[in-house]
Amino acid sequence: MTFGYLIVVSKNDSVDYLKLAYALALSIKNTQRKGFDKVALVTDNIKDVEKLKSPWVFNNVIEWNQETFWDGRSWMDKLSPWDHTICLDADMLFFRDYSHWVKYFIENSELYIPNKAYTYRGETVKDSYYRKTFEHNDLPNLYSFYTFFKKDSKLSEEFFSLGRHILKNPNEFKNLFLGNYLPKVVGTDEAFSLAAKILDIQDDISYDLEFPRVVHLKPMIQNWPWPADKVSDHVGFYFDLQGKLKIGNYQQQDIVHYNEKNYVTDEIISILEEILWKK
Amino acid sequence: MKNGILIFAHNSRDIDYALMSLVSAKFAKTNLQVPVSLVVDKSTVEWMQTSNIYDLSQEIFDKIIEIEKPVTQNIRVLNDGYTSKTVPFINSNRASVWDLTPYDRTLLIDSDFLIMSNRLNEYWDVNSNVMLSPAMQDVRGDRKGILDSWVSETGIPLYWATTVMFTKNNESKIFFDLVDVIRTNYNYFADLFRFNPKQYRNDIAFSIAKHMLNGFDTGAENLPPILTLLDKDLIHSVGKNQLRVYLNDNMSEDQVVIASIKDLDVHVMNKQSIIRNAKEFLEIL
Numbered sequence: 001m002t003f004g005y006l007i008v009v010s011k012n013d014s015v016d017y018l019k020l021a022y023a024l025a026l027s028i029k030n031t032q033r034k035g036f037d038k039v040a041l042v043t044d045n046i047k048d049v050e051k052l053k054s055p056w057v058f059n060n061v062i063e064w065n066q067e068t069f070w071d072g073r074s075w076m077d078k079l080s081p082w083d084h085t086i087c088l089d090a091d092m093l094f095f096r097d098y099s100h101w102v103k104y105f106i107e108n109s110e111l112y113i114p115n116k117a118y119t120y121r122g123e124t125v126k127d128s129y130y131r132k133t134f135e136h137n138d139l140p141n142l143y144s145f146y147t148f149f150k151k152d153s154k155l156s157e158e159f160f161s162l163g164r165h166i167l168k169n170p171n172e173f174k175n176l177f178l179g180n181y182l183p184k185v186v187g188t189d190e191a192f193s194l195a196a197k198i199l200d201i202q203d204d205i206s207y208d209l210e211f212p213r214v215v216h217l218k219p220m221i222q223n224w225p226w227p228a229d230k231v232s233d234h235v236g237f238y239f240d241l242q243g244k245l246k247i248g249n250y251q252q253q254d255i256v257h258y259n260e261k262n263y264v265t266d267e268i269i270s271i272l273e274e275i276l277w278k279k
Numbered sequence: 280m281k282n283g284i285l286i287f288a289h290n291s292r293d294i295d296y297a298l299m300s301l302v303s304a305k306f307a308k309t310n311l312q313v314p315v316s317l318v319v320d321k322s323t324v325e326w327m328q329t330s331n332i333y334d335l336s337q338e339i340f341d342k343i344i345e346i347e348k349p350v351t352q353n354i355r356v357l358n359d360g361y362t363s364k365t366v367p368f369i370n371s372n373r374a375s376v377w378d379l380t381p382y383d384r385t386l387l388i389d390s391d392f393l394i395m396s397n398r399l400n401e402y403w404d405v406n407s408n409v410m411l412s413p414a415m416q417d418v419r420g421d422r423k424g425i426l427d428s429w430v431s432e433t434g435i436p437l438y439w440a441t442t443v444m445f446t447k448n449n450e451s452k453i454f455f456d457l458v459d460v461i462r463t464n465y466n467y468f469a470d471l472f473r474f475n476p477k478q479y480r481n482d483i484a485f486s487i488a489k490h491m492l493n494g495f496d497t498g499a500e501n502l503p504p505i506l507t508l509l510d511k512d513l514i515h516s517v518g519k520n521q522l523r524v525y526l527n528d529n530m531s532e533d534q535v536v537i538a539s540i541k542d543l544d545v546h547v548m549n550k551q552s553i554i555r556n557a558k559e560f561l562e563i564l
Contacts, residue, residue: 121435121497122496122497222433224432224433225425225432226432234432234433235433246495248433248434248473249434249435249471249472249490249495250435250495250496251494251495251496253496
């Protein structure tokens with residue numbers, strides 16, 4: 001049995017997703033137990049991976065260029081080299097050992113997608129500012145940023161096939177199922193939630209759990225009394241030499257989905273590399 | 280282990296904290312059946328003697344601990360119903376409670392906190408070195424602002440130091456030492472935790488200490504939330520473990536709600552209202 005994380009990136013003019021994936025892989029290697037620290041990367045540009053200082057943080061590098069941007073993630077079941085996989089968004093960082101969550105999923109689940117996210121202060125996100133489509137169309141509130149699945153699973157296969165079909169035919173599905181509030185774009189979250197609803201499997205793949213805990217740093221859902229454009233306009237990000245992060249006055253213990261893509265600087269990469277090299 | 284309650288009272292020209300403490304102590308002793316001690320300064324004791332409450336105080340209080348009056352430049356606006364006054368506020372020595380308490384397990388309460396139930400007795404044996412109250416609850420329910428719940432809009436939760444329970448040991452010593460560091464470097468911590476440092480608040484210093492000692496995170500065992508009558512509210516009359524009150528509206532003087540609070544602990548922020556009714560309180564209890 002193999003387990004590993006999967007990160008899917010593709011070339012983008014404004015964001016260096018490979019750099020973000022590299023930071024995430026470094027943070028995984030720095031914090032996860034042996035056996036729970038493998039990372040596979042799916043990329044459309046394998047040459048850039050070789051330019052990284054420690055490309056070996058990716059245990060597998062898979063070249064693939066059939067889809068761009070987030071659509072590629074819906075192929076995670078086909079692309080993953082692992083028996084059990086957690087597919088992550090690239091703009092995330094790990095801060096402590098979360099292997100016990102993985103162990104639970106391997107033992108108890110074929111497919112799991114979280115239905116909760118947290119603010120930097122550890123509160124459950126309640127605001128539906130970015131989730132109007134979900135709210136008005138009664139979609140399950142799924143967050144695809146941390147998707148666990150078993151490769152050899154009928155449930156996963158059906159789910160991802162339908163997810164891909166929705167992403168390939170967004171207008172048809174949008175008009176048929178999301179008429180109460182049309183999303184501007186049918187993204188992976190919308191596609192996965194709709195697939196779960198159509199297959200009527202939301203209670204099987206997203207039942208109530210206290211984990212995974214992922215801090216979702218979109219600005220309008222931080223329970224602030226004012227509207228905000230960027231989280232970093234209001235609270236500082238303090239990344240120390242031990243690879244620990246404080247946001248405002250809060251030490252971050254959970255996975256941080258930082259959202260502001262320029263947050264990971266070369267300096268942060270150097271700190272993460274240094275920690276790994278000394279490990 | 281000896282349990283007991285401690286109240287600080289430093290009179291100002293405007294507020295007779297000693298008289299309030301007497302009322303508060305009598306409520307606490309009646310309902311919790313534990314000894315209550317008072318921390319005072321010389322001038323407050325002199326006023327207690329002049330106003331003929333010193334003998335009664337000696338009867339009610341287990342110990343009267345006299346200390347130097349702290350120097351203060353702290354001022355605050357206090358409402359009494361719809362009238363208000365800017366008054367000095369002597370609250371900077373609360374962290375010294377660790378050194379001053381004669382008890383092993385202490386419940387520190389503000390002198391305007393009236394214990395009208397035995398609910399706090401459930402917390403003496405909780406295995407936690409320092410417990411605060413995590414929230415205030417407005418009696419009316421609709422007058423709580425964001426800064427009643429948070430130290431700042433983006434910051435940490437505001438705990439209420441109206442009630443603090445602690446065991447006298449090394450861990451609680453660290454807590455109170457840290458509170459004192461925060462107090463003496465208040466402007467620095469105001470920058471760090473993004474609050475207005477104009478007036479020193481124990482609630483803020485205690486909240487920061489709690490947050491820091493919890494690994495810059497929230498959580499841990501707490502006392503119950505503080506049921507609060509705002510300083511715009513007025514006490515109409517008193518009964519045994521009961522207050523009948525006028526709850527005022529922030530916006531309009533015409534929107535008064537009459538309510539009765541019975542068998543519940545309550546923080547009465549209108550200090551003059553307690554003082555006006557002190558005689559009735561002391562007779563009834």
